[in-house]
Amino acid sequence: MLTSRKPKNIKYHNQRLILALLRSQEVMTAGELAEQAHLSVPTITKILAELQARGLVRSMGKGNSTEEGGKKPELFALNGAHRYVISITAGSERIKCALLDLTCKVLDKRSLPYTDGSSYESCMDDISALVIAACEAGKLEEKEICGIAIGFEGIVDAPRGIFRFPIHNQAWGRDLPVKEDLQARLPGFTGITINNGSRFAGYAELSEHPEYASCRVVTISTGTSTGGCVLENGVLMQGANGFIGELGHITVRETEEKACTCGNKGCFETAVSPDALCSYMQELEKAFPREKEPAADRSDSCDYEKILRLAAKGDACARKAVEKSIDYYSILIRNIMLLYDPHIIVIQGIYTLAGDFFLKRLQELVKQSPFFHIPQGLSIVFSGLDFDRAADLGGALYSVDRYYEGEQLFEEI
Template identity: 30%
Template sequence: MGDGEGGIKAHKQNNIRQVLNLIREHETAAVAELAPKSRLSKTTVKKMIDLLVCLGLVQSAGKGLSTDEGGKKPELFRFNPAYGYVISIHVTPEAILAAASDLSWGLSQFRKTPVGLKRDLESILALLAGEIRRILGAKASGREKLLGVVVALPGLADSSRGISIYSPHYHDWGRNVPFLDLLRERVEELAAVPLFVDCVNRYQAFAERVKGVAVGVKNFMIIDAITVGLGAGIFLHGELMRGHQSLSGEIGHMTVNPVDGPRCNCGNHGCFEAMVSANRLRALADDARMNGEQSLLFQNGKMEDFDIARVCELSGQGDKLCRRLIDDVARWFAVGLGNIILTNDPELIVIQGQYVKAGECFLKHVREGLRRIGLPDVEKTVRIEFSALGEERGVIGGAAVVISDFFAKRLSFKEKE
């Protein structure tokens, strides 16, 4: 995979990498476009492209259009995303999501496997091993082009040590589990393959950075609110934040209502995630139903499925209970976001998870709440947007981290023989 310097000096390695990265940023590119951007001569750029083509990293993309003055049509080049691949896995509280990703984050062999009742560590590791072997077997190149395997975990994880610190959704795992070592022991095919692990929210932030609404944004954060939790992934000055103890992003357990907030899964009361959870809203709606309050949420005096999007829709239609529920959750969302804005001052906050389906009406309530709290006299220019990525975002982000590591740290170039 391009290992070894092969006689190419460091400064030339950097120049080749620069040209490659420029090609990766464009669908197609010509030498005449790349030369001024790289500050290299056309002759030098062409030689580097020839090397990259020979290595399989770049391929010809045909001819471009002539200039207004006429002349020879330029040859176009594009990055070859099939140069290698990554196996990316997301362990959710309910299922295992696994896929192969090419080097442009295109997924194949995607599969979602319910965890079921067997949630112990050994059972989960067996599921992961099975998914890894399934994907390896489906790839014609097998291990030859495999650049790494990555696992996104719920809860706290330390990427530098390859451990699961603690998962509130998998209590039986225990603490400080050497996750990557255990996985490597169970899949002999991974003996020499780089392995990666981290908290899924960090990978989901990476997904927004490469393929979502945060492309080109250096200071942003994602907030992922699922049915059973809430967490964040934070980028500051273009760098992913992890913190001293890998606690960065655990905003779901920031206390926002210590007086009468509900008990959280962590044991605390009034955590951010507990105050904005769908379970809490459902409980409030149930209380209203038991007290005889009327709402279109109830059919024949019963409430079957509780859906955030439905609550927001009925709120817009004038349903008083639904309006009160949306006002309540938006208020607590604003309190949590207000604290985050004053701490990190992001340019963009991307909301992922269950509240995406609530639509623009929910964002409107949150923005109104933000204007009233946390330095109300200071205009807050932070953008708050919904993610356009689906449940595969953790898989995409995990692959993106491995791909970034490969191009930044592991890829080197050898001269043509």
């Protein structure tokens, strides 16, 4: 959050503000930056000179001359090649790795199945091997990498770098000192940070929507696993134990036999999972057989994407199935409203395929009781990011932001 106005921090604040503005546009002139930052052109010129000397910003040549025919202004952009970041997502079956520059452009992507999925040590070795391979592919040395973000599925105590509970790899044990163990395997690297993967994916929304950095945002992501994050003025909330954002394990139905991976019953994750959606569809098709339907349009096997696309197109049966999931979304969102009262809820993941019908129905349900019927109090929107992109981007953006916040911006040169 760019609000610090203490005199000693003004220079630091202004430098970060210019970096944030440059991220939102491909190129900007000193005049445009001055206008948006509410600073004078000479101040901006001085800051740009410092950032250029540090290699964080570069000149992109001259732009078009002004309408009055004045001289052509110089254009500035972030120097993406100043440093690089690595973003890793350790999912339930594979470990994915992306190398990105400081503008979050992906330069290399690779992934590995776990050598031994039941062994934590083996997972740490696999992650280290991916980091080394990504550096080799980019021809980069350790010191050129300013951050390595690793997203896991489960409860992560990010500030301490401890993976409290690997929900999909429970054989690994508990309270795993991931940051320490990776640092031991990757001694030349700095900026290793771990978090819950859905939290990182939620953080990625800040790249598309810089305005989210000045309000309260909750993201809900649904796929093979379900999670989310709470962003308060651009800060990714963690909680005392790393629980914030584990929305998949909020109880949304009382009558449920099937246990969730967390050990409880009635979790949101089990109620809206791809398997659950397919079972709603199969029950409906059994009750209302569609004999005239061509075989290709029936959902005999579990093809949740097809159900969601059919719902988007207006298929009545698919919509009824998706509406069951929407009921559970509305219960979750009411709980979220009572806990966090966000300005915006961003839906990430598979349900974005269901189209406007999903959002319209969800908004109606959430506001159905007078208690929750507060005009303009909440907007529920779909993410514009593909979920794989969000996973890569979130960890990378988080690392880039921590790098820009670091002390190197204070140091005299």
